[in-house]
Amino acid sequence: MKILLIDDHPLFREGVALLLKPLVEGLETWEAGSCEEGFALLGQRGDADLVLIDLNLPGLSGLDGLKHLRQEHPAVPVVVMSSADDKDTVMAALDAGAMGFIPKSSTSQVMLGALRLILSNGIYLPPSVFLAARAAPAVSAPPALAAPAPPSGRRPGELGLTPRQADVLHLLLQGKPAKLIGRQLNLSLSTVKAHTSAVLRALNVTTRTQAVLAASRLGLRFDEPAQEVPAGLSEASIASSSR
Structure with a gap:
């Protein structure tokens, strides 16, 4: 399996690459610091099996990059990893063609669980997208919402x-x-x-x-x-x- 990571922070890319390593045997990760670099890699190496993309990128924005990927590489599923996880941002990413959304504010355990879920053909979205828009900020999300859906999800x-x-x-x-x-x-x-x-x-x-x-x-x-x-x-x- 080949996964392309598009993020302008090298340390974050390296951390995610290490996090991904034990998830799938023989996993190959490609790293790009911008959409343009990511497109070039896809052009040189062929389609990846999954693209993880940030939204706040230099040059072409991640959202525009996501739309470009859906048009030029429709066979490649794309998941957003972003520091912004408000409902409008998540919905904009989904409308642009993302199949999942992982907030960068997630703990390593939640992020790892979300990636496992996605790589095992599941869908992960942040709990915030399901909470009422006017929910009191002092109320924490229930534990069940703080982690990806359980492996025994419905078929x-x-x-x-x-x-x-x-x-x-x-x-x-x-x-x-x-x-x-x-x-x-x-x-x-x-x-x-x-x-x-x-x-x-x-x-x-x-x-x-x-x-x-x-x-x-x-x-x-x-x-x-x-x-x-x-x-x-x-x-x-x-x-x-x-x-």
């Missing part, structure tokens, strides 16, 4: 989703467009749209951003990344052969 099947709908949801949460989802799963655009409508209904939401919030709140966990369906093999035949 998409518990929401009534089929395995293929779960695959579409997994890729949708990563910010991948319908055409790319269709290519990865060998599905027609109309089928992808039908599955997308079904998963949004199951989550009782209408947009991808709302779906990310709902998935995080539910602690949704996915199995291995979606695998491509061989050309000419229908979903029905796969379902019957797996019984």
